[in-house]
Amino acid sequence: MDTNSLAHKLTDWRHELHRHPETAFDEHYTSAFLADRLEEMGITVTRGIGGTGLVGTLKKGTRPNAVGLRTDIDANAITEQGNPPWKSQNPGRMHACGHDGHMVQLLGAAWLLSHTVDFDGTVYFICQPAEEPGKGARAMIDDGLFQRFPMDSIYGLHNMPMLPAGQIHVRPGGIMASEDNFTIQITGKGAHASSPHMAIDPLVTAAELILALQTIPSRTANPLDPVVVSCTELYMDGAHNAIPSHVTIKGDTRSFSPDVQTMIETRMHDLTEAVCTGNGATYDFSYTHEFAPTRNTPANTALVARAAHRVLGSEQVYDTCEPIMISEDFAQYLDHVPGAFFFLGSGVSNIPTENTMLHNAGFDYNDHILMTGATVLAEIARQALED
Structure with a gap:
């Protein structure tokens, strides 16, 4: 399979995952789908981490260096109002936050790293349940994630429909806020x-x-x-x-x-x-x-920017973006290992207010950026293992 064929395959996989959304800790079909695709690539999969989470392990060469790439896998308890051919078949549940796209981009990075990218070390593909309620990262950590899969750094992304498609936004320090309830x-x-x-x-x-x-x-x-x-x-x-x-x-x-x-x-x-x-x-x-607030480690933020520059060119990368007030439980991982979280623009229109926002019942992921995210993630892993 060449990269053009991979792009079509990623779209097919995204549509299949969109049809079968599952909410927190109930992602059984989703988890099995991801595990099967990773194993088809020759990647070793450990299932049932933190409930429905899993980790794929890809090792090349002899160096002990290791990097983690993380995706969220749960959907929202929202009834889909749009009508794409791949509309949700699970009543009251839909991928309104783009986790279907995030999963497929991780699969794309896994294919690139296993088939076309040379590196020396280990890449862990972390598929995390229950991001929406903020419980999944803690569940995987409590289940021994970092003891069983020791890594030097960890990276993750989220699509942002208010940003132009294909742009990368990242910053050192606080990039996403805490959320406290009263x-x-x-x-x-x-x-x-x-x-x-x-x-x-x-x-x-x-x-x-x-x-x-x-x-x-x-x-x-x-x-x-x-x-x-x-x-x-x-x-x-x-x-x-x-x-x-x-x-x-x-x-x-x-x-x-x-x-x-x-x-x-x-x-x-x-x-x-x-x-x-x-x-x-x-x-x-x-x-x-x-x-907790998500606070990027400066050195890892710089690595994301370098990797994105190499893949997309400097005009598509903003490495001092403004922080946003939404929250993400990726922050839990950064209490254990250094890393960085970044945003990938997914806007269909160049006018931000014309794009359907996250958690909207009419949201659908922009398939045109699937290969962008996959390629950037693969390059981040390659460069992390060179450091």
């Missing part, structure tokens, strides 16, 4: 809507608190530290003519360092206590850390 339950005293003076209104308290929380990014955080505090859900037990007794606020926060995460949590609790106490209400406060 739940604030406010308890007041319900009453008839006509008699607010007989109530302790938790809804008015919640409204005051929601506005107060916005002082965290605007008045507490350093203006040079990106911080997002979003209240995203509001529940209550009232009616159109009844002041409720209970209100629950849910939401999430985003930042780029543990110190800022701690500041947000502390300030959020202090504001909740002050606003509720001031209104005569009581509260219950919960704050959980879901995703």
